[in-house]
Amino acid sequence: MxxxxxxxxxxxxxxxxxxxxxxxxxxxxxxxxxxxxxxxxxxxxxxxxxxxxxxxxxxxxxxxxxxxxxxxxxxxxxxxxxxxxxxxxxxxxxxxxxxxxxxxxxxxxxxxxxxxxxxxxxxxxxxxxxxxxxxxxxxxxxxxxxxxxxxxxxxxxxxxxxxxxxxxxxxxxxxxxxxxxxxxxxxxxxxxxxxxxxxxxxxxxxxxxxxxxxxNAPETPDAIDTAPPQRAVPDTAKHPRVKALLDDIRQNFAPAAQPMLVAGLQRTMEFQDLAYGKEYLEHMRGIHALDKQYGGEGKNWALTTAAARYVAVAMAYDDVIRVADLKTRASRFNRVRDEVRAKPDQLVYTTEYMHPRLEEICGTMPTFLGERIENSESLKRWLQPLFRKGRFLNSTSLTGFLMLYGLAGMRRFRRTTLRHKIEMQGFQEWLNLILQTAPNDYDLAVEIVNCRRLVKGYSDTHARGQSKYQKLIRAARNLSGQNNAAERLRTLRNAALADEKGSQLDALLEKGDQAFA
Incomplete structure (x- = not known):
């Protein structure tokens, strides 16, 4: 130049x-x-x-x-x-x-x-x-x-x-x-x-x-390494009971699945407590045994590795309590300050947009109370107008922070809430389908595990994902025993991920077998 x-x-x-x-x-x-x-x-x-x-x-x-x-x-x-x-x-x-x-x-x-x-x-x-x-x-x-x-x-x-x-x-x-x-x-x-x-x-x-x-730049740029970093099983932990769980992963699970198991254990313990993390590993122990029995070693433990991720995602679902917890962490406030490049002597105020639906409010209640409201048309008619509009909340003010902090503190009662009951019912149905499918069609079982990817977020996002997920699970049951069942379910899952509303998925389901001819 x-x-x-x-x-x-x-x-x-x-x-x-x-x-x-x-x-x-x-x-x-x-x-x-x-x-x-x-x-x-x-x-x-x-x-x-x-x-x-x-x-x-x-x-x-x-x-x-x-x-x-x-x-x-x-x-x-x-x-x-x-x-x-x-x-x-x-x-x-x-x-x-x-x-x-x-x-x-x-x-x-x-x-x-x-x-x-x-x-x-x-x-x-x-x-x-x-x-x-x-x-x-x-x-x-x-x-x-x-x-x-x-x-x-x-x-x-x-x-x-x-x-x-x-x-x-x-x-x-x-x-x-x-x-x-x-x-x-x-x-x-x-x-x-x-x-x-x-x-x-x-x-x-x-x-x-x-x-x-x-x-010293090369003549042409090098390609970017997009492979996710592999997480080794830590040798030590601050708490001896956590170390015992890490040793359990290292000694009793296939090496190919261990990095994802460590991530899953961390997520479930962070979501609830150490006992919940131990429960996660017990679920994974059963899936790993199933994997070993039906040829997982020859397929690089695909079922265990996929389940290690999505069992953790299913157990650590996004509810109002978790959202409040994430919004009140010191690391989150520090990240916001870093993003706006605030100086040490500057004050930063964070305004949250909150729009919980009545379903989210009921989900945080004890099971009997949440079910009573959801099953009562008159109570819903009276309460619905209170949650039609979103609200702005200053999470850096004393009132706003204490409100979210108190909500995050409800984690200790999470297992008694209606949302937890609903999530665990769906989670158990999913696990049962995997256990029933793996002996007859290993690849289809892996795809059923991966269908859980659709369920995430909360409020409207969760509702849309849950709707598409349920359609995939019904399709998986119908495909069981058919030729190329895993490939066909994978095609349906990719269609579900292609757009927010699920229009492509609905189009394929409407065509039925003709979509795969």
Missing amino acids: TSQTTQNNVNPIKIAVLAMGGQGGGVLADWIVTMAENAGWWAQTTSVPGVAQRTGATIYYLELLPEQAVKEMGRQPALALMPTPGDVDLVIAAELMEGGRAIQRGLVTPDRTTLISSSHRAYAVLEKSAPGNGIVDGNKVIDIGKRAAKRFLCFDLQSLAEQGGSVISASLFGAVAGSGALPFSREDFEATIESGGKGVKASLKAFALAYDVAQ
Whole structure:
């Protein structure tokens, strides 16, 4: 890019920076402009805020022109306000999918563009809210970027910023300097950071880390390792009774299933107590014995591994008590402060939107009382209007916090609630179906286990998932004994995960056997 500017001095260097709110895209753009102006260049920056993703990804557009080029023109330059597809020299993306969007917009071209992108992900709302796994494969962006850009640098700039104690704008600035994409020295870059006067030390550290990585970057970016980390069974625990459960996993369960069993044990104990975790392992002991009896060893213990996850999910369901517990944890308040980058002397107030339905309220009651209300039409007519509208609750106020904290404290009574009774009835029916199916069709039993993936969340989310799950369980019973039953149930499960309302699932069920012809 530098050689291009030298050959044709009247063409400015054109830069597009794509960043989300809070990532310092504006700071990065200002740094580049300040550096260019200090070197005697003409520089201009504009920004186009977006509204579609998260707080909205903003495109900062910069044009830089040497003073000598301006003199040759004999007039002040007219610089563009927005990037034009096919006419950008340097694209800087603060997140991998923003790099992909730059490619999609045509801002990255193989004949001229250097693309610098962080490889980390900040998941979009659609990825988080998808019924199944909605996370987009970042390696597809990397593969396309290799073909679309003249030069492509991609590594985790967010982690480098965190190592330096700064924000990603500093590591992005370092990556630009290390890439050699701009005709300025390292000293020019560092002097620009120092002139800002705020967070200089941390910014320079993050800058240096990214500079070194960019200097030694490979010709093409490496693929991202998307495999989940394997969790080894801990050798020790703070409580001897917990250690006994961990030793039980290590000694009596197949190694392939042990990482997920540790995660399941942790989730069930966190949800309720140590006795509940022990109950989880007893359920898993029965499934593991069944797995061993019907060929699980030859199938890498697929039934035990799948059940280790979804038995824990079924036992640690999302109820109002758990939601209140999660919202009052110190780690949650600390995370919110980190996300808004609050200073130690600043106060942060968190407002929760709460909209429990009457069913959730009844679910927290003792079984006899909750059933009485749900079975009484007159009581429901009288109570329903009280729960038609959502409410805003300040969980950082004393009243709001104590209200949620008290609700979270009801965990000790959870086993006596109506919601627990309902969940355990459905859970036992599911387990019984697995035990009945495994001796005759091992693969179908595994798919029945995986159907539990549909049941999650609370309120309307739980109701929709539960509805689709029940349809799958009915289909599994009907498919038992048929050819390719596991494959057909898997197809139905994928259809159920494809959309929130379950329209694709309903369409397949309506077609019946014709859908698999």
